[in-house]
Amino acid sequence: MTGVVFVTSLLLALGAYGALTRRNAVAVVISLEIMMNAANLNLVAFSRLHTPELMTGQVFALLAIAVGACEAAVGLALILAVYRRYGTTDLDRINLLRG
Amino acid sequence: MSIPAPADILFWFFAAAAVGGAAYAVTSAHLIRSILAFGAFLTAVAGEYYLLAAEFVALVQIFVYVGGVLVLMLFALMLSTPGESQPSSLGRWSPAVGVTAVGVGAAIMIAAWHTPLPVVKEPAAGRLDHLGQALLGDHVVVFELVGVLLFAAVVTALVAVRGERR
Amino acid sequence: MSALFTFLWGFAMGVILLSLVGGFTAGFILVERKVSARMQMRIGPVHTGPHGLLQTVADMIKLMMKEDVRPARADRVAFNLGPLLTAVPAVMSFVVLPLGAGVVARDLNVGVLYFLAVPSISVVGLVMAGWASYDNYSFLGGLRAAAQFISYEIPRTLSVVGVVVVAGTLSTVRIMEVQTIPYAVLLPVGFVVYLITSVAELNRGPFDIPEAESEIVAGFHTEYSGLRWSLFFMAEYGGMFAASAFATVLFLGGGAGPLLPGFAWFWLKTLALVFVLMWVRWTLPRFRADQLMALAWKGLLPAALINLGLAFVVLFLVR
Amino acid sequence: MVVGDVIFLLGFGMAVVILPVATLGVLGWFRPQLPERVKGEGYESGMPQASIPRRPFHMAYYNFALIFVVFDVEAVLLFAVAGVLRDLTLGATVKTAVFVILVGDGLLYAWRKGALVWR
Numbered sequence: 001m002t003g004v005v006f007v008t009s010l011l012l013a014l015g016a017y018g019a020l021t022r023r024n025a026v027a028v029v030i031s032l033e034i035m036m037n038a039a040n041l042n043l044v045a046f047s048r049l050h051t052p053e054l055m056t057g058q059v060f061a062l063l064a065i066a067v068g069a070c071e072a073a074v075g076l077a078l079i080l081a082v083y084r085r086y087g088t089t090d091l092d093r094i095n096l097l098r099g
Numbered sequence: 100m101s102i103p104a105p106a107d108i109l110f111w112f113f114a115a116a117a118v119g120g121a122a123y124a125v126t127s128a129h130l131i132r133s134i135l136a137f138g139a140f141l142t143a144v145a146g147e148y149y150l151l152a153a154e155f156v157a158l159v160q161i162f163v164y165v166g167g168v169l170v171l172m173l174f175a176l177m178l179s180t181p182g183e184s185q186p187s188s189l190g191r192w193s194p195a196v197g198v199t200a201v202g203v204g205a206a207i208m209i210a211a212w213h214t215p216l217p218v219v220k221e222p223a224a225g226r227l228d229h230l231g232q233a234l235l236g237d238h239v240v241v242f243e244l245v246g247v248l249l250f251a252a253v254v255t256a257l258v259a260v261r262g263e264r265r
Numbered sequence: 266m267s268a269l270f271t272f273l274w275g276f277a278m279g280v281i282l283l284s285l286v287g288g289f290t291a292g293f294i295l296v297e298r299k300v301s302a303r304m305q306m307r308i309g310p311v312h313t314g315p316h317g318l319l320q321t322v323a324d325m326i327k328l329m330m331k332e333d334v335r336p337a338r339a340d341r342v343a344f345n346l347g348p349l350l351t352a353v354p355a356v357m358s359f360v361v362l363p364l365g366a367g368v369v370a371r372d373l374n375v376g377v378l379y380f381l382a383v384p385s386i387s388v389v390g391l392v393m394a395g396w397a398s399y400d401n402y403s404f405l406g407g408l409r410a411a412a413q414f415i416s417y418e419i420p421r422t423l424s425v426v427g428v429v430v431v432a433g434t435l436s437t438v439r440i441m442e443v444q445t446i447p448y449a450v451l452l453p454v455g456f457v458v459y460l461i462t463s464v465a466e467l468n469r470g471p472f473d474i475p476e477a478e479s480e481i482v483a484g485f486h487t488e489y490s491g492l493r494w495s496l497f498f499m500a501e502y503g504g505m506f507a508a509s510a511f512a513t514v515l516f517l518g519g520g521a522g523p524l525l526p527g528f529a530w531f532w533l534k535t536l537a538l539v540f541v542l543m544w545v546r547w548t549l550p551r552f553r554a555d556q557l558m559a560l561a562w563k564g565l566l567p568a569a570l571i572n573l574g575l576a577f578v579v580l581f582l583v584r
Numbered sequence: 585m586v587v588g589d590v591i592f593l594l595g596f597g598m599a600v601v602i603l604p605v606a607t608l609g610v611l612g613w614f615r616p617q618l619p620e621r622v623k624g625e626g627y628e629s630g631m632p633q634a635s636i637p638r639r640p641f642h643m644a645y646y647n648f649a650l651i652f653v654v655f656d657v658e659a660v661l662l663f664a665v666a667g668v669l670r671d672l673t674l675g676a677t678v679k680t681a682v683f684v685i686l687v688g689d690g691l692l693y694a695w696r697k698g699a700l701v702w703r
Contacts, residue, residue: 005211007114013204018125020196030137034121037144044153055233061156066245066657070252072168073650076175077256083179105268106587152586154375158382159660166385167653173392174649231668235676246686249654253690256650275592279599332616356600371592415652422659426666433670555702562700
């Protein structure tokens with residue numbers, strides 16, 4: 001079981017690294033989804049530890065997948081909107097807040 | 100040294116595939132290949148779910164992520180910059196970020212190593228039925244809230260993508 | 266050691282079913298050419314072998330020995346992966362498909378969802394193939410194919426949900442067993458929606474906008490040749506058989522029927538559905554892109570939701 | 585049982601991947617391979633390629649993909665509950681129907697806003 005936590009923390013670290021270093025917005029969304037999946041894997045794994053018959057972990061994994069899909073849909077929609085406005089998906093060049 | 104159980108071998112097989120896919124996805128300069136590696140990662144995670152007796156979640160993962168979100172990403176990429184490959188910005192801060200990310204991961208690993216975890220229980224029989232009953236019983240509010248969330252996602256994303264059209 | 270045995274068993278089943286799909290592809294292509302010829306008052310292939318029966322065999326040998334052309338500017342990895350990503354999921358879906366009563370590679374307890382989820386991977390292959398070819402027709406064809414595939418995926422899935430609601434199980438084998446009245450009778454709307462969407466998902470006429478010869482040459486497989494090209498055909502014809510067999514399982518009561526043994530009934534129903542799919546292809550004119558989308562989202566999706574409501578009512582009546 | 589399923593699927597998948605790849609590889613020795621400059625060009629009905637196929641595309645594709653993902657999630661969650669409705673009370677069916685209607689509103693919204701028109 002420690003193995004699961006080992007793997008998921010590694011995946012989480014990878015996702016965090018990607019989310020912070022990638023410049024392309026789509027790649028950032030990929031990194032975020034990797035982190036989300038790592039958390040999800042933990043949910044499913046820990047569901048086996050305590051009360052497998054209640055399925056709580058799996059129910060929440062399902063809901064997290066639903067949330068992740070919505071996040072991707074909205075996030076990518078925003079990226080496309082930004083692309084249409086500024087003609088780039090490079091996050092370093094999008095400096096909305098700097099005016 | 101005894102022969103490891105098939106479940107363990109499979110676990111580490113999928114784990115290696117997931118980590119490899121994720122590593123390639125976050126570092127590759129080639130965005131389409133990055134998305135493909137992300138697909139491999141998702142499939143490997145689905146394999147892990149299946150192994151952990153969550154076959155339903157595994158197939159949802161394939162159906163929603165590989166068949167849905169991945170296609171969405173491909174579309175988003177092709178609608179914006181289909182041919183471009185952008186290197187990850189290996190600027191000044193990149194090593195620092197890497198160290199921080201690895202540090203956080205290592206901290207969780209060390210914490211996990213020192214936490215006594217209970218023994219894994221056998222998967223419940225008839226778990227598919229339990230899953231459905233839980234969604235309609237204890238967790239029905241969350242279930243309906245996901246319905247609201249999905250509706251909100253359609254509205255938000257459509258507004259964002261269509262912009263102000265007079 | 267039983268784990269190793271299961272693995273080898275799976276491998277063997279993979280080899281068997283892959284050959285089966287190859288055989289179906291060869292056979293159905295010949296039948297389709299004959300059927301289409303009759304419908305257009307032609308006679309179809311007659312020169313190779315008796316009545317042209319060896320035509321597909323000759324074609325296969327030709328395809329195998331043909332030069333494998335890859336456009337110079339194509340993306341190598343994606344170009345090679347595209348056909349595989351399309352064909353492999355189509356064959357993988359045969360795992361849960363009962364080919365007659367009790368004849369199934371593996372009865373998964375989530376079989377129905379498996380059958381719908383795994384082939385949905387192939388849409389990634391279509392986009393990949395189209396993008397990697399570095400060709401305008403391919404790129405457009407790949408995107409069109411993907412847009413069509415995902416649009417028809419939703420009504421298709423929802424029409425199957427109706428069956429699961431009434432049957433109360435996700436196992437393909439169990440659904441055949443509990444089906445006393447064919448669900449096509451109880452859920453006629455669902456059956457029709459399922460058939461139409463299956464045709465559309467296979468990019469077959471009248472939904473063949475993604476590979477419309479008169480507009481975009483051959484769509485996403487314009488640049489493919491030889492064996493790689495035939496992998497796309499394996500996906501199409503294998504998928505055609507799988508969709509028909511799945512419809513037999515879900516809606517037509519599987520092997521149920523008088524007089525003949527269950528096995529015979531199952532294959533009879535499935536092959537009849539395959540014939541219907543060919544018939545439709547060679548009879549109806551092609552949809553326009555906007556009509557295609559309107560049909561999926563404004564016609565079939567509401568119909569599938571109505572079917573779901575119908576399933577709730579049937580469930581109430583059954584209880 | 586679950587582990588058995590995974591092992592089986594893995595074996596099956598390997599066979600299905602390895603066989604075509606091996607066939608492609610083996611036939612590679614027999615096939616002619618005569619690359620030419622013209623052969624390597626993208627097919628555009630005999631003309632030189634007029635434009636590079638790496639341009640941004642039409643937004644309509646994304647509209648549909650996005651509604652698709654949302655309904656994909658809905659359909660898949662329905663599978664989770666569909667199997668048990670038979671054994672539960674009428675109330676459970678009503679709850680499911682409420683869920684379907686909640687998401688169905690999204691379709692109505694998209695329809696009203698004209699997002700379902702291909703252009």
